[in-house]
Structure formats: C-alpha cells, structure tokens
Amino acid sequence: xxxxxxxxxxxxxxGAAFAPAAGWxxxxxxxxxxxxxxxxxxxxxxVAGAAIIALTVFIALAAPLLSRYDPVSQIAQPLLAPGxxxxxxxxxxxxxxxSRLFFGTRVSLYxxxxxxxxxxxxxxxxxxxxxxxGGRLDNIAxxxxxxxxxxxxxxxxxxxxxxxxxSLTNAMIAIGIVYAPTFARVARGxxxxxxxxxxxxxxxxxxxxxxVIMARHVxxxxxxxxxxxxxxxxxxxxxxxAALSFLGLGTQPPTASWGLxxxxxxxxxxxxxxxxxxxxxxxxxxxxGFNLLGxxxxxxxxxxxxxx
Amino acid sequence: MRYLLRRGAWTVAALLGVSVLIFGLVRLLPGTIxxxxxxxxxxxxxxxxxAVLHQFGLDRPLPVQYxxxxxxxxxxxxxxxFRTQQPVGELIASRLxxxxxxxxxxxAAVAAIGIPLGILASVTPSLRxxxxxxxxxxxxxxxxxxxxxxxxxxLASYAFHWLPALIFIPPWVAPWTNAQQMLLxxxxxxxxxxAVVVRMTRSSMLEVLGQEYVKVARAKGxxxxxxxxxxxxxxxxxxxxxxxxxQSGFLLGGxxxxxxxxxxxxxxxxxxNGVYQRDYPVVQGTVMLFAVTFAxxxxxVxxxxxxxxxxxxxx
Numbered sequence: 001x002x003x004x005x006x007x008x009x010x011x012x013x014x015g016a017a018f019a020p021a022a023g024w025x026x027x028x029x030x031x032x033x034x035x036x037x038x039x040x041x042x043x044x045x046x047v048a049g050a051a052i053i054a055l056t057v058f059i060a061l062a063a064p065l066l067s068r069y070d071p072v073s074q075i076a077q078p079l080l081a082p083g084x085x086x087x088x089x090x091x092x093x094x095x096x097x098x099s100r101l102f103f104g105t106r107v108s109l110y111x112x113x114x115x116x117x118x119x120x121x122x123x124x125x126x127x128x129x130x131x132x133x134g135g136r137l138d139n140i141a142x143x144x145x146x147x148x149x150x151x152x153x154x155x156x157x158x159x160x161x162x163x164x165x166x167s168l169t170n171a172m173i174a175i176g177i178v179y180a181p182t183f184a185r186v187a188r189g190x191x192x193x194x195x196x197x198x199x200x201x202x203x204x205x206x207x208x209x210x211x212v213i214m215a216r217h218v219x220x221x222x223x224x225x226x227x228x229x230x231x232x233x234x235x236x237x238x239x240x241x242a243a244l245s246f247l248g249l250g251t252q253p254p255t256a257s258w259g260l261x262x263x264x265x266x267x268x269x270x271x272x273x274x275x276x277x278x279x280x281x282x283x284x285x286x287x288x289g290f291n292l293l294g295x296x297x298x299x300x301x302x303x304x305x306x307x308x
Numbered sequence: 309m310r311y312l313l314r315r316g317a318w319t320v321a322a323l324l325g326v327s328v329l330i331f332g333l334v335r336l337l338p339g340t341i342x343x344x345x346x347x348x349x350x351x352x353x354x355x356x357x358x359a360v361l362h363q364f365g366l367d368r369p370l371p372v373q374y375x376x377x378x379x380x381x382x383x384x385x386x387x388x389x390f391r392t393q394q395p396v397g398e399l400i401a402s403r404l405x406x407x408x409x410x411x412x413x414x415x416a417a418v419a420a421i422g423i424p425l426g427i428l429a430s431v432t433p434s435l436r437x438x439x440x441x442x443x444x445x446x447x448x449x450x451x452x453x454x455x456x457x458x459x460x461x462x463l464a465s466y467a468f469h470w471l472p473a474l475i476f477i478p479p480w481v482a483p484w485t486n487a488q489q490m491l492l493x494x495x496x497x498x499x500x501x502x503a504v505v506v507r508m509t510r511s512s513m514l515e516v517l518g519q520e521y522v523k524v525a526r527a528k529g530x531x532x533x534x535x536x537x538x539x540x541x542x543x544x545x546x547x548x549x550x551x552x553x554x555q556s557g558f559l560l561g562g563x564x565x566x567x568x569x570x571x572x573x574x575x576x577x578x579x580x581n582g583v584y585q586r587d588y589p590v591v592q593g594t595v596m597l598f599a600v601t602f603a604x605x606x607x608x609v610x611x612x613x614x615x616x617x618x619x620x621x622x623x
Contacts, residue, residue, distance in 0.1 A: 045442070146318070147325030154561025155579070155598045159591065162583040163333050239452055243565060246454050247580065259452075266458060266569070273462045280455030288450040295446065 046296020052289030060105040067099035072254040079272040091261070091275050092268050100256035101282050107257040108286060111172045111250070112238035116230055118176025119237075123183025124226055128214055130184065131191030142188075145181040153178050157240055161249040168257075171250035175240050179233050186229045190222045224301040231297055235290035242283050258283045315610065319603045326599045327381070331374050334588045377592070386596075387589035396593040399578065406476065406574035407563055410497070413490055414559060415552070417498035418505055423548065425502075426509020427541065430517065441510050448503020453562045457496035457569045464492060476572055493570045497562050501555050508551040512544040519543075545616055553609030560598055 059066060069075055069086075078094040080086055088097040130141035148156065160174035194200060194217075203213050244250035245259030253260065258279040265276040361367040368376075380387065386396035429441045464470050472489045479486040516522065517540055525535045564576030571577075575594055582590030 143321070143325065146322040147329055150322045150326045150603055151595070151599045152557040152560040152602050154564060155595060158564065158579070158583060159330070159333060159595055162591075235450065239450075242452055243454065243561075246452075247565065247568065249583075262452075262455060262458065269458055269462055270465055273466070276455075276458045276462065280452065280458065283455065284447070284451045287452075288446060291446045291450050295442075 043296045043300055045292050046300070049289050049292030049294070049296055052285060053293060056105055056109065056286050056289060059102055060109045063099075063102040063106055067096070067102045069096035069099045071095065071099045071103040071256045079268060079275070081272070082274055088278060089272070089274050092264060092272075097275060097278060100261060101258070101278060103256040104258045104261060104279065104282060105286070107168065107251055107255065108238050108241060108283070111168060111175070111241045112234055115172045115175035115237045115241070116179065116233045118173065119179035119183050119233060120226065120230055122176070123180035124187040124219075124222070126180075127184035127187030128191050128218055128222065131188040132195055132210070132214055132218060134192075134195075138188075141184065145184055148178070148181045153236070154240060154243060157244060158247065158249060161244055166249045166252060168251045168255065171241055171244045174244070175237050178240070179237060182233065183226065183229060186225050187222050190225060191218055194218055194221050228294060228298045228301055231290055231294035235287045235294065238283065238287050238290070312611075315607065319607055323596075323599060323603055327378060327596060328374070330592050330595050330599075331377060334592055335370065335373075381596070386593040389590050390587045391585055391590075396589045399590065400575065400593055400597060403573060403575050403578050405478070406572055407567070407576065409479065409490065410493060410563060410566070410572065410574060411559060413494045414497045414501070417494050418501045418552070418555075421498065422502040422505025423509050426506045426548075427513055427536065429506060429510040430513035431536070438510075441507055444503045445507025446503075448500040448507075451500055453496055453500050454565045454569060456499055457492065457566060460492045460496050472570075489570070489572075493566045493572060496569075497559065497566055500562075501559065504555060505548065505551060509544070509548050512547040513540060516540045516544040542616070546613060549609060549612055549616065553605055556605040557602055560602060 072095065074094045075096065076086060076090045076094045078090060078092050080090040080094075082089040082097075086096050086098070088101065091097055091100065126141055130138040151159075157171075157174050157178045160177060161171050164170035164174060200213060200217055203217050208216070241250055241257075242259030242262070245257045246263040248260075248263065251257035251260050253264075261279040262276060262283075265272075265279065269276040358367065366373070377387065384397060386400065388395055389399060392399075426441075429437050461471070464472075472492060477485045477489065522535060522540055525539045526532075530539075563574065564579060566572070567574045567576040568580055575597065578590060579594040579598070581587070582594060
C-alpha cells in the first residue's frame with residue numbers, strides 16, 4: 001500500500017518529489033534485460049522471493065491433488081487440533097484446515113493476480129497515452145489520478161466493493177481500480193522522456209502510426225519499472241483481498257479464502273488458536289515472497305532507488 | 309509562498325473531485341434507503357415511497373442533490389443519518405476522538421520503536437544486521453495488521469490471562485482502563501509500520517553517516533552522540549518523515565479494520581457500519597473526512613521538509 005502512495009506527490013527523496021521525471025532515462029534496453037537476468041541470479045533476495053512464489057503457484061495449481069479432503073465439505077468434528085487424520089486440524093464447521101489453506105492459495109493468487117492485471121492494463125495504457133499525447137488528455141488523466149490518490153487505498157477499496165456488492169469478482173475489480181493510478185504514474189514518467197528521443201522521431205518518419213510507436217517503442221522502454229510495480233502490487237493486492245474478505249466484503253462463504261478464514265476464526269480463537277494462526281501465516285509468507293522479489297528486481301532494474 | 313498556494317489549490321481541487329466521486333459512487337449503491345426501510349417496516353405503497361424519497365431529498369435531480377450536499381458540507385452540515393436521523397456531523401464529532409487517539413498513539417509508537425532501532429542498526433555495520441533489518445522491514449509490509457491484532461489477543465489471553473474490556477471507555481472517564489484498551493490496537497497497527505521505519509531509518513542514516521560533514525564533526529572532536537543526533541539524524545530525517553507520511557494512508561486504512569476487531573467505535577467503525585447498512589450520508593461524510601485527513605497529512609509532510617532542511621525551497 002505504501003507503494004501505491006509512493007507514486008503520489010513525494011518520491012523517495014524530496015528532490016525527486018518536486019521535479020518532474022523529465023531527466024530520467026529508461027535504464028533497460030532488450031540487451032540489458034538479459035544482463036538483468038544474470039544479475040538476478042546473483043541477487044539472493046529476488047531468488048528467495050521467486051522460490052516462495054513458485055511454491056505458492058505450485059500449491060495453487062495442484063490444490064486438488066495435494067488436498068486429501070474437499071475444502072468445503074464438513075467431514076469431521078469441528079475445531080480438532082492439528083495431528084492425525086487432519087494434519088492441521090479442522091475449522092469451526094469440521095472442514096479440513098490444510099485443504100482449505102491449499103484452496104485458499106488459489107483465491108489469493110487468482111484475485112490478486114487478476115486485480116493487478118486489470119490495474120496494469122488500464123493504468124499502464126492510460127499512463128503511456130497520457131505521456132505520449134500530452135496536452136489536455138495528459139491533464140485530465142493526471143487530475144483523475146490525483147482524485148483516486150486522495151483516498152487511502154483500503155478506504156477506496158471498501159467503498160467500491162460495497163457499491164459493487166460483496167463478491168470475489170467485485171473485490172478483484174475494486175482492487176484493480178484502486179491500483180490502476182499507480183501504474184499510470186509509473187508508466188507516464190518514463191514515457192514523457194522517451195517521447196523526445198530521436199528514435200521515436202525516426203519511427204514516425206518511416207510512417208509508423210501512434211499506436212505502433214506506443215506499443216513497439218515506448219512500451220518496451222517502460223517495462224522495467226512496470227515489472228517492479230507489478231510484483232510489488234501483487235503483494236499489496238493479496239493483502240487487500242484478505243482485508244476485504246476479512247471484513248465480509250470479498251470472498252463469500254463457503255469458499256476458502258485466507259482473509260475469510262481468519263475472520264470466522266476470530267470467534268473461536270480463544271478455544272482453538274490454530275485456525276486463526278494458520279491463515280495469517282499463509283498470507284504473510286505469500287506476500288513476503290512478492291515483496292522480496294519486488295525488492296530484488298528494483299535493485300537490479302531501477303538503479304535510482306536503493307532500498308538498503 | 310506561491311508554491312504553497314498552488315499546492316493548496318491542487319489539494320482542494322483533488323478533494324472536490326473526491327467529493328464528486330464519492331457522491332456518484334454512493335448513488336450507485338445497490339438498493340435505496342426506501343428498500344431498506346420497506347424491508348424493515350413492511351411494504352410501502354407508491355405514494356408512501358415517493359414521500360420517503362421526498363423526505364430525504366432523493367427525488368431531486370442528481371446535480372441538485374450534489375450541489376445541496378456540497379453547499380451543506382461547506383457549512384459544516386454533513387446531512388442526517390438515514391438510520392438514526394442524527395446529524396452526521398455530530399456522529400463524526402462523537403467518534404473522532406477515538407480515532408484520533410488511536411492514530412496519534414500509533415504514530416508515537418511507530419516513531420518510538422522504529423527510529424531508535426533504525427539508528428541502532430545503522431551504527432553496527434554488520435552484514436547480518438543489514439539482512440535482518442531488510443527482512444524485518446519486509447515482514448512488516450507483509451504481515452496483515454488484522455492478523456497481528458488477532459495474534460496479540462491470543463497472546464494476551466494465553467500468556468498473560470488478560471483481555472481488555474470490550475466496551476470502550478474514554479480516557480477522561482477512566483484513563484487507566486482506556487490505556488489498557490488502546491494497548492493492543494495500537495501495537496497491532498504500530499508493529500508493521502515500525503518495521504518499515506526501522507528499515508528506512510537505517511538506510512537513511514547510513515547514507516548520511518558517510519558524508520563529509522559527519523567526518524568533519526567527528527574530526528573536530530564532538531562527542532559521538534552529538535554527531536549522531538545533531539548532525540546525522542537531523543539530516544536523515546527527511547526520508548523517514550516521507551515514509552511516515554506515505555504510511556499514513558496505510559494507517560488510515562488499518563484503522564478501519566483495527567477498530568472493527570477491537571470494537572472501538574471510531575470513524576472506521578462508523579464507515580463500515582454505514583457501508584453495511586447503506587447509510588449514504590454516513591458513508592459520504594466519513595470517506596470525505598478520511599480523504600481530507602490524508603490530503604492534510606501529505607501537505608503537512610511537504611511543509612515539514614522546509615523546516616527540516618531550509619535549503620529546500622519550493623518555487
């Protein structure tokens with residue numbers, strides 16, 4: 001969430017906050033992307049993050065194979081402690097906790113992933129268009145973003161889901177809308193500096209249309225910051241989905257979602273702490289994976305910002 | 309000064325945009341107040357329906373409704389709750405102290421935990437500490453604060469056999485009880501944010517400690533502590549303040565959940581209940597207030613730069 005706000009008025013340093021990103025040059029050409037790949041291997045943070053993400057993606061895909069029980073059928077005594085036939089015990093309705101955690105991975109990655117795709121597609125395309133055409137379009141786009149940035153992310157997400165109605169799909173749309181402006185800002189800055197480059201003029205001279213220039217010449221050059229932003233946004237999107245489900249505005253029962261599991265567990269947490277502890281660990285580990293990868297990628301791809 | 313005016317004007321413009329957005333969004337909420345009332349008080353005939361709509365001013369054209377709402381907003385009138393008929397302004401005024409207490413205590417706790425640990429981490433230049441600081445910072449961003457809250461409750465009840473009172477007691481009634489009640493909510497919000505501040509403080513301090521003027525200060529024989537706090541920390545504060553400002557959005561969102569978990573009847577609690585009960589004026593009022601607060605904090609952070617570093621001048 002801080003990353004969303006990070007695109008707002010202030011950059012990491014006050015000097016950057018008040019100067020437009022005009023002097024900024026895109027750090028990555030296709031060849032240096034290859035080099036980035038090699039650097040990433042030497043970057044333990046990124047590798048650790050990637051490993052965690054690979055594991056969660058595997059669990060999400062293989063959830064039906066890994067789970068011994070159906071995540072929504074009530075098969076045992078409620079609130080059993082971990083061990084025996086049910087490795088992590090059962091929840092308040094006697095459903096297998098481990099299977100629910102496995103299937104919860106799907107919800108988190110699905111909602112978080114698609115929400116970020118929505119944000120990326122709408123945000124990046126409007127950011128590139130705004131930076132490319134400039135003028136009134138740019139002005140309008142930036143003002144709309146200012147408005148969306150003026151609200152704390154979660155407050156905006158809560159308002160949007162309450163209007164769209166509480167459901168998994170609507171939570172996804174709401175999160176997508178909330179994070180789109182960040183992508184727009186991230187894409188617009190570098191676009192502004194690319195537009196003046198000779199190769200854009202050259203492309204125009206040989207008769208390339210605006211759409212082609214934006215897709216073939218601008219997009220590849222803003223892809224590095226967008227990639228970093230995508231990774232970091234995945235972590236915040238997963239957290240936001242969990243928060244919305246926790247508040248009853250996201251995934252609806254009986255679907256297994258970590259935020260929702262944690263929310264219902266609250267009533268039983270003093271009888272059976274396990275069902276409150278486990279979903280939180282699942283959320284934290286997954287989100288940590290994306291944060292680690294995002295941090296590592298930023299070190300490699302964005303030399304302006306050093307995290308530590 | 310001109311910068312300040314321009315910045316202020318943009319903030320007001322953005323907030324006007326927010327007001328249009330909120331107004332528009334809230335009008336899209338599924339179901340109107342009539343349906344809610346009809347649901348609780350039996351079916352209404354068409355005339356009664358029209359009468360209810362008229363009573364709440366919902367039968368006028370949307371721009372007129374918006375104009376009236378904005379006009380009243382300017383005059384401090386936020387409308388009346390659809391549910392309880394109480395003025396929203398009064399409701400907010402009664403809830404606001406709780407949220408302010410929560411937020412202020414949280415920021416104080418974040419600074420009190422985060423900055424000293426960050427400084428500590430910056431003066432011991434070991435790679436292990438660096439790694440730990442980085443991972444702690446990332447953990448702070450990764451662990452959902454509602455889970456921290458739940459863990460704290462479990463910890464308090466299992467390890468200390470203690471749970472705070474469930475019904476909120478204001479500090480002026482029973483300060484000690486209130487402090488006990490605020491402890492867990494504040495910690496649940498502060499721990500995550502403090503981790504981020506530790507990380508930022510450390511990196512910012514390290515950068516400053518490598519500067520020439522720090523060496524000069526040391527060379528002319530100043531005590532270590534003087535160098536650290538008077539020369540280094542003051543210059544390292546800007547990025548830290550920036551991060552704190554940026555985290556305020558995080559904090560305002562976190563307040564909504566934390567108040568819900570701990571049953572603190574503050575603004576966040578009011579917003580969620582407004583959402584659950586489709587009480588438009590309450591939702592509009594609280595979201596607007598959240599946006600205004602957020603904008604004010606960002607403006608304040610900008611202004612703080614100039615007082616921390618007189619070299620920064622906004623043209």
